[in-house]
Amino acid sequence: MPDFKQFLLADTAEGLTEAEILGVRVKPGDEVTVNQIVVEVETAKAAVELPIPWAGRITEVLVEEGQTVEVGAPILTVDVDPGGGSASVNGSAPDEEMKPLVGYGSKTVATKRRVRRGTPVPEPEPARRPEPAQPAPAAKSGYVPLAKPPVRKLAKDLGVDLSTLAGSVDGVITREDVERAAAPAPVVRQPGARERRVPIKGVRKATAQAMVSSAFTAPHVTEFLTVDVTPMMELRERLKKHPSFAGVKLTPLAFAAKAVCLAAKRTPDVNASWDEAAGEIVYKDYVHLGIAAATPRGLVVPKIRDADAMSLPELAVALDGLTTTAREGRTAPEDMVNGTITITNVGVFGVDTGTPIINPGEAAILAFGAIRDTPWVVDGELAVRKVLQLALSFDHRLVDGQQGSQFLADVGALLADPALAITY
Structure with a gap:
């Protein structure tokens, strides 16, 4: 029969209390292997990739991009015995062998939703001429927009939601993609407005x-x-x-x-x-x-x-x-x-x-x-x-x-x- 486990937000650094979800790299139904990177989060100190300590099948994704999650909160649910056997996938005992992350357990913690326009996922940008970006399947579960940090900052400054774009260079969003997206619909302040507000976080x-x-x-x-x-x-x-x-x-x-x-x-x-x-x-x-x-x-x-x-x-x-x-x-x-x-x-x-x-x-x-x-x-x-x-x-x-x-x-x-x- 299925053996479900919850993957919790780990304490990735001393004193960490919460982190913001940058992207979820899996969706329900996906098969995962031990130590596969499944979630990227941004703490107060750095962007961190989180590996999953078990092999199995993802049954639930419990967080969304832009959401702020407290340490110990559940992120994913995993069936570590999708075949119905008594042993976990890859022959490991489900409880005793794979617990490399702090925060493992069954504690449930409330989460807070925050809006996020861009998330830094460092990827090399291939040196070839970009073609116009097409709208991304923003509603697709698990979609993580790929862009270098300077491009993400530009998108944030211009008010461009990277999740609405698909990268023009092997899936990576470029500066030109962001500028094109910003051109037809630039950020416009209300008449007379001389202030802007940015959330205090990270x-x-x-x-x-x-x-x-x-x-x-x-x-x-x-x-x-x-x-x-x-x-x-x-x-x-x-x-x-x-x-x-x-x-x-x-x-x-x-x-x-x-x-x-x-x-x-x-x-x-x-x-x-x-x-x-x-x-x-x-x-x-x-x-x-x-x-x-x-x-x-x-x-x-x-x-x-x-x-x-x-x-x-x-x-x-x-x-x-x-x-x-x-x-x-x-x-x-x-x-x-x-x-x-x-x-x-x-x-x-x-x-x-x-x-x-x-x-x-x-x-x-x-x-x-x-x-x-x-x-x-x-x-x-x-x-x-x-x-x-x-x-x-x-x-x-x-x-x-x-x-x-x-x-x-x-x-x-x-x-x-x-x-x-x-x-x-």
């Missing part, structure tokens, strides 16, 4: 909650330091020609990352966390370095695990991969939790410095400013040098002024004279 909602919590929980102190980094920039040019850096994108941020890791060993308080519930300060003997990255989905802070154990070339490679993945919206949720200290590179936007807010659970964050040609006094004479500004915000519960100042001074000294690294 990364923006999570960022807002985290920043408010941090600002009103941790007593922030920010200190500033201006540094002549001409020697660092000269070393960078030399290292770019060294065989160990062949094919490596060596940026000033890599030097800052190395300096933070070295300086944190001398001032471990900046790499600690405050455990209010336990009444303890937790000192970390490792550095999980967060790098704040601006993405189309908002601000995210992926981590470089054990950054303190990496060489400069390894850090440079890790930074390049991390930022590329973040901008493409492919950062895994587990890569954005449990950081110990963070760098925010405001210099990439041409900004000198700022007063960054500490990430919850951390003790400090360093703002790395723009490097500019600046008049500077060297050995009593005026010269043009490469100069940047650093700003360090720290939690005064954990870090006293002396400790914060020492850490910032150490980072500045390492950037001003990288040779000091051999003395640390």
Whole structure:
């Protein structure tokens, strides 16, 4: 006889409470295999593909695209024994062997429906001339419009519902498809309207909650330091020609990352966390370095695990991969939790410095400013040098002024004279 199981929304990241359904890739009657991707969701941290832990036949699809679902809520119903035998499909015991997802069980949780115009499903866009898109079978169960994140953003900005389009290039919706769809029916505001409203959700909602919590929980102190980094920039040019850096994108941020890791060993308080519930300060003997990255989905802070154990070339490679993945919206949720200290590179936007807010659970964050040609006094004479500004915000519960100042001074000294690294 049939053996029905419910596939529930898993807790794909620490602290996740809900997620938005981006697309359902199966429909009733479909046969599925173990670990087949059946649903894509968007959490407050990233877009995540969910595999199903059993083989069988889909009997019910319980959610729709655009719906917000709480952790533990049922998504699909699966008959894991469609043949009527006593064992599950593929010979596995239905209950004991396939439970890789958190949230497995029979709990029923209410869901909330939200309207969604576009959902990021990264797919490669073939390089051939697109043909006009045809209307998509929007009512077809399980239809997931395929489009790259920039195309989805364009559709959202133009008010185009991607579910009404079929992609012109192997099923992938292109920018031209969206522009054609928008042309005959552009978004028109009511006469005199000078406002527009956007729902607060996803990364923006999570960022807002985290920043408010941090600002009103941790007593922030920010200190500033201006540094002549001409020697660092000269070393960078030399290292770019060294065989160990062949094919490596060596940026000033890599030097800052190395300096933070070295300086944190001398001032471990900046790499600690405050455990209010336990009444303890937790000192970390490792550095999980967060790098704040601006993405189309908002601000995210992926981590470089054990950054303190990496060489400069390894850090440079890790930074390049991390930022590329973040901008493409492919950062895994587990890569954005449990950081110990963070760098925010405001210099990439041409900004000198700022007063960054500490990430919850951390003790400090360093703002790395723009490097500019600046008049500077060297050995009593005026010269043009490469100069940047650093700003360090720290939690005064954990870090006293002396400790914060020492850490910032150490980072500045390492950037001003990288040779000091051999003395640390």
